[in-house]
Amino acid sequence: MKLPPGKGNLEKDAGYAGVRGVQSKWPVLAVVSIGIFMSTLDGSIVNIANPSIAARFGVSIAQVQWVTTAYIVVITSTLLLFGWVGDRIGSHRIYTWGFVIFSLGSWLCSTSTSLAWLATHRCFQGLGASMMMATGVGLITNAFPAEQRGKALGISGTVVGMGNMVGPGLGGLLVGSFGWPSIFLINVPLGIVGSVLGWHYLQPTDTARSRSRFDLAGGALLAATLVTMMLALAGAASPAYVLLGLAAVLGSTFVWVESRVREPLLDWSLLRIPAVARGNLLAGCNYLGQMFAVFLMPFYLEKAMAFPPTRSGLFMTVLPAAMAVTAPVAGSLSDRFGPDRLVSLALFTMTAAFSLLSDVTLHTPLVCTGGALALLGVGIGMFGSPNNNSMFSAAPRHKAGYLGGLVATVRNLFFALGVVTSAALFTWFMPPSAAVAPDPAAFSSALAATYRVAAGITLAGFLLSLCWRRPLARVTGPR
Secondary structure: OOOOOOOOOHHHHOOOOHHOHHHHHHHHHHHHHHHHHHHHHHHHHHHHHHHHHHHHHOOOOOHHHHHHHHEEEEEEHHHHHHHHHHHHHHHHHHHHHHHHHHHHHHHHHHOOOOOOHHHHHHHHHHHHHHHHHHHHHHOOOOHHHHHHHHHHHHHHHHHHHHHHHHHHHHHHHHHHHHOOOEEEHHHHHHHHHHHHHHHHHHOOOOOOOOOOOOOOOHHHHHHHHHHHHHHHHOOOOOOHHHHHHHHHEEEHHHHHHHHOOOOOOOOOHHOHHHHHHHHHHHHHHHHHHHHHHHHHHHHHHHHHHOHHHHHHHHHHHHHHHHHHHHHHHHHHHHHHHHHHHHHHHHHHHHHHHHHOOOOOOOOOOOHHHHHHHHHHHHHHHHHHHHHHHHHHHHHHHHHHHHHHHHHHHHHHHHHHHHHHOOOOOOHHHHHHHHHHOHHHHHHHHHHHHHHHHHHHHHHHHHHHHHHHOOOOOOOOOOO
């Protein structure tokens, strides 16, 4: 029997949002956005609270960094595993349980009586964050049809910007009024709401029908590789090259093992899709470059410009504000014109912004520095949703969860590399005399040289995006 006009694809479209049909796509986006907001808010708030945590437990800056490092290590080492599991048992289940674990971990963090316990509880909290990060983007892309996917991803990018903008100010207010445990307690009510909505609105979508066992060997080797690399980058051992060498051996063993198992954790077929390989490589250039500004600029404002922390934090909101404004516009434009042109334009914009920042001196008007930061935020906001749209539109729908885990793993790895690389380069360019007698002019000069390297990184990504274009620039639908 023929269906009435306009309803012929209703059952097919219902697959975008599970058994509740296309009407569920916006609630799905809302639920995922709550998790995105929680995770980004948590990251920006913790940075504000670290000095208070160090004072409370009587530890140094080198020790209190593990509040952040432990969290990132767990996320980075488990993202692909949770994406893989989500594709087999349902990303909706993994995401909702991620809410529960993240909320419980947040409450445990607020009860910590020592730095060791806080770092341990942050590991538990990181498991929940990893479960949400690994599956959130896949849930959005599966809930929306191809012609609306870029817009939905753009909205999620706006939520990221909101979390980054609200975090510093809210963190300072909470720590000053109620103490550092309050920054973790704020996640609990959000997590409860997200969990309830997740159980109600997140419905099953396509999953792989395999009954094979999990690739435990691959998962263990990948986790060991990433954990060892992160520990080396965090300066957990001296000399660090010992841990880096061990990470290289573990990584090589992981690749060797994965090439010989029937269903590897590292999905080679997905990585052979040009749009997926291209998107992750360009994302690496983006994330590596942007952390040069995010990590170093606050030090410049406070050490060279003598800004108080409150003013420095307010000034840094220019970057996420520009991202939040640009991301939804870029998502909609990618639906109309295709993602490739926007990705290239984003990397070119970032290169121009870093070139401007490399010319900043102590005498540069503050409005010019703020304008360069805003331009960088425009480039970063313009990149994310079109690049994700390009990758997810080219990948099979039932592997969206795995791809989400891969994308988030690349993001975390290059964020870490960006922090370490920018710090190492800045130290290299800073004259030894400045370490004894701080010199704002030398600080500014070293920062400018470091930002020239960042411009080179994003320029390389821009040139690569021009050389590696897909035959069809416009995404016409899912595979």
